[in-house]
Amino acid sequence: IPFGKLPILEVDGVIIHQSLAMARYLARESGLAGQTPVEQALADAIVDTIDDFMTLFPWAEKNQDVRKKAFDDILTNKAPELLKDLDTFLGDKQWLVGNSVTWADFYWDVCSTTLLSCKPDLADKYPRLLALRERVEALPAIAAWIQKRPKTIM
Numbered sequence: 001i002p003f004g005k006l007p008i009l010e011v012d013g014v015i016i017h018q019s020l021a022m023a024r025y026l027a028r029e030s031g032l033a034g035q036t037p038v039e040q041a042l043a044d045a046i047v048d049t050i051d052d053f054m055t056l057f058p059w060a061e062k063n064q065d066v067r068k069k070a071f072d073d074i075l076t077n078k079a080p081e082l083l084k085d086l087d088t089f090l091g092d093k094q095w096l097v098g099n100s101v102t103w104a105d106f107y108w109d110v111c112s113t114t115l116l117s118c119k120p121d122l123a124d125k126y127p128r129l130l131a132l133r134e135r136v137e138a139l140p141a142i143a144a145w146i147q148k149r150p151k152t153i154m
Contacts, residue, residue: 027103
């Protein structure tokens with residue numbers, strides 16, 4: 001296992017590590033990376049922007065008081081800026097990038113699900129972002145997975 005960490009993805013005997021590298025590979029292979037090189041770069045940029053935000057959270061913090069205070073601070077003081085920027089970027093488009101769903105839309109859905117589990121009203125001021133979640137979750141394969149996936153806290 002490269003670098004001694006999971007997850008990994010094995011493709012034709014080659015082990016790929018790092019979650020976002022695996023996701024980018026799978027997005028390209030499945031046609032979800034974007035239709036042009038510019039769309040691919042924009043999708044990557046949106047994913048990296050959201051990921052930069054998600055890494056602010058002290059996910060591994062054991063002290064629950066410290067963890068709660070940090071989460072509250074991030075959700076109250078930093079999340080509105082991210083949501084405003086994402087909402088502006090989305091504008092009146094159906095998808096974040098291009099004319100079809102990309103992995104950036106999927107990444108928004110996954111991360112926003114986590115964020116909304118922490119603060120359910122977080123995106124109430126951004127109905128376009130909530131509508132994007134609904135579009136992603138209404139895709140037949142995604143809707144089927146949501147119905148059968150294991151139920152977890154986050």
